Amino acid sequence: MPLIEKTRATPRMRDTASLVERKVAAQVLYAALNVPDPARVAGRRVMVYDDVFTAGSSLNAVARRLKASGAEKVYGLTLARAQWR
Template identity: 75%
Template sequence: MRSGQQACSNRLCGHPQRAFEWTAVIGVKAGILQEGILQLKKGAHGWGMIFARIVLGHLYTRPELTAKVDAIIPMPSYLEQNQARRGNDHTGYVIERAILEDDRGLPFVLEPPLIRKTSVTVRMRDTASALERHVAAQSLYDALHVPDPSRVRGQSIMVYDDVFTGGNTLNAVAKRLKANGASKVYGLTLARAQWRV
């Protein structure tokens, strides 16, 4: 916590089972940003290019965020065999577009993926209680697989996601990456959910 900041109200702050170091947040999930995220999930693919450019702009103006990062990956999504990324994996699609636009050689990794989601799990936004979120996070952890641990061993990995609410999803991914030898895991979030009062 920096001087002058309020104490963190997130349950994972200071929790002994938190597996990620921090998450960098670009904006707040409100207004046009919230609408764009929803539209991308509904298939308005132009938003993927816009978000890719926002991500790149943020990382270009904040080089300290990636100074010690070995790989930037999307939050893993479940894709059936031969299922297209576009329309089915919105975080992967944003990273795919960012790779095409990147002119500074940021360490994006998309294919082959460092981590895979092997089955459908309950979405965190569909949970209503801390217990349900805990069960959903465990289910997600169980569904994650690192195909080649030698590619993550000793690496610092940044995981991009569109929305950060409580950190349970990022924490499950960080735990799986660290269980396979990753040294540090960071988050990069397009928008954080507005704090509840």
């Protein structure tokens, strides 16, 4: 069973151009995330990884959902950073 799952398709962050579009996409992503068994994250420290860090919107949405489900702390790790435009 996954720790966190996305329950439906969401806009791709790389397809969003403006900060406003990214904020809206992050809100949609947050709403689409589900922690099936909150007891697995309650009081724990969780490491989330993402392949590319652009603005942090996706990682932030995942971290907020995990914290809302009881995670004590959420850390983010990315493999690459997108070039700023």
